[in-house]
Amino acid sequence: MEDPVESRADESEDLYDVASWEPRTALDRLAVRVHQGGRRLVRLTLYVLGFVIFVGILAGGAGAIIIDNPFVLGLVVLSVVPAGLLALYVYRTDVTTKEPATLIAATFVLAILFAGFAAVVNSTFGAIQQAGLIGLVLYYYLVVGPGEEFVKLLAVRLYAYRDDRFDSVIDGAVYGAVAGLGFATIENVLYITQNLQGSGAVLTAVAVDFLAQFSEAVEAGGQITAVRSLAGPGHVIYSAFAGYYLGLAKFNRENAIPIILKGLIIAAFIHGTYNVLVGIVPGLVSLIVPGVPVLVLFFGFVVVYVGLFFFILYRKLQRYRRRYKEVHDDVENPAEMTPELTEFDPDAG
Template sequence: MTDSVDPVESASDDGVDLYDVSTWEERTSLDGLAVAIYRLIVGTARVAVILLAFLILLAIGGLAALTDLQVGVLTLLSAIPALGLAAYVYYSDVTTNEPLSLLVATFLLGVLTANFAAVLNSLARPAFQTLGFIGSVAFFFVVVGPVEETVKLLAVRLHAYRRSEFDAVVDGAVYGAMAGLGFATIENSLYITQNLGTGTEMDLGLGLIGMGGGITAVRALAGPGHVIYSAIAGYYLGLAKFNRENAGPIVIKGLIIAALIHATYNSTVGIGSGIISTLTGLPPLAAFFAYVILFDGVFGLYLIRKIKRYRDAYRHAHAEDTAHESAFRSEPTEFE
């Protein structure tokens, strides 16, 4: 929404003082107090959201990757493909490099905000379970896709979005990818913890690989999807930051695209891998790998093309600026 101007201000000369009439700025002590209270409220709300997310993380056992070496190793292994994809998005940013501190903060916020999705998904799931397959598909499209993509975007919005370092549209994709990496990491950790079972003791060796290797491999291929979806939504968040008059619809568009891709994956991965297994004779796990690689490849290419389009426009614009500067410098002055 563009900044509107009151009729008094628009009809008045620039030299007229309209403070507290139709304009406002911080002048008095009371103004300063109002500004301070507002900032305190906003800051407290952000801290409250982060604290609540951390408490949920503790409640659902999300710190197992830090407290249990077995879970930690498997979680780290499962996150490698997603980390590789996030690194690619980072290095494809043709503008200034994003600071490591902001990338790490966004990753951690992605870990924390994922817990909101865990709670909301758990609360909503029973309402869809009685509807069988149709209910599962509806659950993915109505709840899982929109909720998970929203909380990942929240991870970016809470901190990185507000910083001056977020100074280009494509930065949204970079921070979105980091939020997706954080989300995938904690999700993988929870899945691995559940599949290994609580209180199970095993050596770090063949026993660990045998019991945790299967779920680790599955989660490793699930991770890049989260990075792709949230990088797409993040790109639109970046677009919204520099198009304030249409920021709301732009953010919603990004969320719709990301949520639809996410829900489509969840709804088709079982059927798709089954078809591949039937047609090719591949074992179920191999067929699953084939389908995920194909699906992520299609939408990963969509993300890459979007980033490439921005990169080409950036380079073209800067090449024009350089050409104009060179032409200006080469023009003789009246003193020459």
């Protein structure tokens, strides 16, 4: 969009500070530096706050349990294996240039640090859950889902997104998946250590050899590890959706904010729906099919729910791969590219 003066003026006419602008004077350059410095300060503040909250969380008990019982880390690693494999799959679907390890690692670490922001928000509004079923639904849809998906996307937006090597839409899905893996990792650390602490399970010094200590760790936290191993892939899928739309926004700057919001809404809705249904569906099914352990029904629900949205994500990523290959395999006679409806648009089949 152009100003009426700029649109009708001769190209040779200087419209600086009339209808156009560029940094020319010392004051202009100062304004640019203040703007850039302010953005850097905001990023630095978020990094520091995230680190402080992270240290506070570890100091609250999780760190001590891990130091005293290092085999707990083995349970954490086991709990994130499914999420890690899923993130690896998303990474391998990137048909463009592969993402550098530095950006992958930075995104993973930032997601761990920023998870503390979500923990603070969840704790602040946790009282909403006391309002019965309605309160629980509102809490998951308006607090947990949006809050956790926002901080995961923030981990991508503040670093990898700004790098020139983030050079395709599908890169957003890759970094979103990595952010989901980072978030799931620290979340599993907290769940596993809190479960061990709450159950009174202690890995004693009696188990002096490696196998005995590891066996004791598995016995104490095996069930929560299995449960968390199924929750992790969801985080990867939710944030891969949001990340994909962040990538789409990077290459459609005129509509960037609505595109980012669309991705966040999709991710938060899938996330919130999972949290609501996972506490209801297994119990209801157990009434219809008595005799089946609720834990088995829980596993079944998670596999079906996560599998459904993994399939939708798979289709989205394959659509991008197909179009990428079409335009690169036939450069001289490119196919007519007509936009396709997504799975989330109302007129999609």
